[in-house]
Amino acid sequence: MAGYREIAADLREAIAAGEYAPGAQIPTEHALAERYGVSRETVRRALAELRAAGVLESARAAGTRVAAPPVRLALARYAAVADPARTRANLGPWETACADQGIDGSVEVVSVEEAIPAPPGVAARLALPAGASMVLRRRRHLMDGRVVQLHESWMPRDLVAGTALAGQGKVVGGVYAALAAAGMRPATASEELSARPAALAEQSDLGLAAVGWVLELWRTTRDVTGRPLEALQVVSDARRVTYVYDDLPIRGER
Amino acid sequence: MAGYREIAADLREAIAAGEYAPGAQIPTEHALAERYGVSRETVRRALAELRAAGVLESARAAGTRVAAPPVRLALARYAAVADPARTRANLGPWETACADQGIDGSVEVVSVEEAIPAPPGVAARLALPAGASMVLRRRRHLMDGRVVQLHESWMPRDLVAGTALAGQGKVVGGVYAALAAAGMRPATASEELSARPAALAEQSDLGLAAVGWVLELWRTTRDVTGRPLEALQVVSDARRVTYVYDDLPIRGER
DNA sequence: CAGTGGTCTAGACCACTTT
DNA sequence: AAGTGGTCTAGACCACTGT
Numbered sequence: 001m002a003g004y005r006e007i008a009a010d011l012r013e014a015i016a017a018g019e020y021a022p023g024a025q026i027p028t029e030h031a032l033a034e035r036y037g038v039s040r041e042t043v044r045r046a047l048a049e050l051r052a053a054g055v056l057e058s059a060r061a062a063g064t065r066v067a068a069p070p071v072r073l074a075l076a077r078y079a080a081v082a083d084p085a086r087t088r089a090n091l092g093p094w095e096t097a098c099a100d101q102g103i104d105g106s107v108e109v110v111s112v113e114e115a116i117p118a119p120p121g122v123a124a125r126l127a128l129p130a131g132a133s134m135v136l137r138r139r140r141h142l143m144d145g146r147v148v149q150l151h152e153s154w155m156p157r158d159l160v161a162g163t164a165l166a167g168q169g170k171v172v173g174g175v176y177a178a179l180a181a182a183g184m185r186p187a188t189a190s191e192e193l194s195a196r197p198a199a200l201a202e203q204s205d206l207g208l209a210a211v212g213w214v215l216e217l218w219r220t221t222r223d224v225t226g227r228p229l230e231a232l233q234v235v236s237d238a239r240r241v242t243y244v245y246d247d248l249p250i251r252g253e254r
Numbered sequence: 255m256a257g258y259r260e261i262a263a264d265l266r267e268a269i270a271a272g273e274y275a276p277g278a279q280i281p282t283e284h285a286l287a288e289r290y291g292v293s294r295e296t297v298r299r300a301l302a303e304l305r306a307a308g309v310l311e312s313a314r315a316a317g318t319r320v321a322a323p324p325v326r327l328a329l330a331r332y333a334a335v336a337d338p339a340r341t342r343a344n345l346g347p348w349e350t351a352c353a354d355q356g357i358d359g360s361v362e363v364v365s366v367e368e369a370i371p372a373p374p375g376v377a378a379r380l381a382l383p384a385g386a387s388m389v390l391r392r393r394r395h396l397m398d399g400r401v402v403q404l405h406e407s408w409m410p411r412d413l414v415a416g417t418a419l420a421g422q423g424k425v426v427g428g429v430y431a432a433l434a435a436a437g438m439r440p441a442t443a444s445e446e447l448s449a450r451p452a453a454l455a456e457q458s459d460l461g462l463a464a465v466g467w468v469l470e471l472w473r474t475t476r477d478v479t480g481r482p483l484e485a486l487q488v489v490s491d492a493r494r495v496t497y498v499y500d501d502l503p504i505r506g507e508r
Numbered sequence: 509c510a511g512t513g514g515t516c517t518a519g520a521c522c523a524c525t526t527t
Numbered sequence: 528a529a530g531t532g533g534t535c536t537a538g539a540c541c542a543c544t545g546t
Contacts, residue, residue: 003515003516004515004516009454012454028530028531028532029531029532030530030531038516038517039516039517039518039519040517040518040519041516041517041518042515042516042517044532044533045515045516047532049464049465052306052451052464052465053451053452053465054450054451058531058532058533059524059525059531059532060523060524060525060531060532060533061523061524061525061526061530061531061532062524062525062526062531062532063525063530063531063532064531064532072448074446077499077502078499078502176504186504187503187504188501188502188503188504189501189502189504190498190499190500190501190502191498191499191502192328192496192497192498192499193447193496193497193498193499194326194492194495194496194497195449195467195469195492195493196308196492196493197306197307197308197309198307200263200266210303210306211303211306211307213449213467213492215449221504238448238449238450238467239449239450241448242446242447242448243446243447243448244444244445244446244447245331245332245444245445245446245447245499246444247442247443247444248331248332248442248443248444248445249441249442250430250440250441250442250443250475257534257535258534258535282511282512282513283512283513284511284512292535292536293535293536293537293538294536294537295535295536295537296534296535296536298513298514299534299535301513312512312513312514313512313513313543313544314512314513314514314542314543314544315511315512315513315542315543315544315545316512316513316543316544316545317511317512317513317544318512318513
């Protein structure tokens with residue numbers, strides 16, 4: 001009579017109707033199997049669907065509960081980051097954004113490699129010849145306790161060799177300041193934002209349960225002449241982040 | 255010996271290593287069960303994980319194949335939409351973006367309701383008093399054959415009553431032109447972008463299989479005085495869309 | 509018509525948490 | 528110690544696709 005999709009839809013409705021509040025435990029799999037007159041495996045398929053949809057959360061011997069919507073970090077991508085008052089005492093934009101939202105943000109430099117062959121996507125964004133152009137790669141983890149974002153920053157090797165950017169460890173004052181100190185002036189940036197299921201490595205780096213999704217942001221920074229200075233890939237737990245573009249001037253249609 | 259997660263990881267590696275090319279059929283569930291020495295149900299759990307991760311696609315009686323990465327539409331959110339040459343003969347930005355990418359885009363007006371109580375998120379974005387502020391809602395579907403985006407546009411009722419925006423059917427020339435014709439000048443827009451699992455209605459509207467994910471974009475348009483004119487919610491199939499913000503001026507840090 | 513994936517069952521054992 | 532969800536099995540029937 002009741003297929004697992006119907007059971008899933010039924011439970012979904014009951015939850016949406018407030019029959020089970022966020023955090024409340026739903027009946028056990030055994031009880032649901034009896035209620036719907038199906039086997040426990042069939043109930044489990046319904047619950048699996050609702051877990052994947054973020055509606056339910058199960059903990060090993062503690063039952064299945066209605067999931068509370070995740071706490072999202074709002075991250076400014078445009079106007080708000082321009083406020084110089086916000087760039088406090090050597091805090092980067094991440095620490096500042098976290099502090100504004102009452103969260104303890106931190107950054108860990110994972111690796112700095114001075115000469116890596118540029119992958120195709122990076123070469124294209126940096127306008128380097130396809131093939132074996134060598135680039136600098138800096139990898140970072142941005143955390144608020146758990147890892148929230150994975151950063152991979154790629155820069156043309158000839159631009160940054162010998163500068164602070166080629167050194168190990170954190171770049172104090174930010175990448176843009178270091179670029180400026182080396183005589184390069186970031187003037188514009190282009191961003192490409194998409195969502196996709198997490199790769200296996202991302203799943204473990206971000207501590208995602210089962211099949212997680214990520215937001216993938218590419219930011220290409222250029223100087224006034226249009227020369228690319230940096231290609232930055234930001235991979236985030238899709239459920240933990242909102243990107244905000246504030247006060248974009250309107251010049252035409254949308 | 256082999257749990258379903260190991261089997262999933264094993265297959266994932268084989269596919270990443272190119273052992274099965276995109277579009278190629280992998281062995282049948284029966285064959286995999288025999289190879290790994292497990293039951294068919296266990297294999298199916300592994301395959302379910304890879305389907306959820308977008309690695310595999312199954313068709314009813316035609317086997318399971320390696321999924322090709324979905325074709326994404328690049329949608330400009332900033333500089334490129336300002337090019338007046340692109341706004342062709344009453345084509346909206348959607349039709350234009352699709353045409354640029356060799357795709358036949360179309361727009362369908364789903365409903366126009368003149369007086370709806372504003373939901374909390376809308377009231378906040380339109381800076382209306384919480385409670386029962388009445389607003390106009392226009393719902394559209396943007397298609398390239400399949401439905402790609404769901405639009406819900408909300409405007410304060412007192413601003414648009416009696417204008418072309420309150421009429422049924424398409425607004426020729428675009429919402430911004432209609433606002434301008436009614437004496438309102440859109441000057442800035444703020445966008446908030448996040449990803450989440452699709453709600454049930456979105457799943458069916460967008461034709462998503464199983465548990466799909468969506469990108470949710472809120473665009474709040476204001477005039478020079480900062481008065482909100484429109485709150486637009488755009489829900490897209492997360493696998494079909496990339497949002498592009500071109501040539502953002504850099505004024506501070508990121 | 510043979511073979512595929514989709515669904516379902518009635519058991520079973522385990523690791524773990526809660527009491 | 529009892530109860531929970533996590534994993535697994537060896538069957539079964541079905542709808543559908545390909546030939």
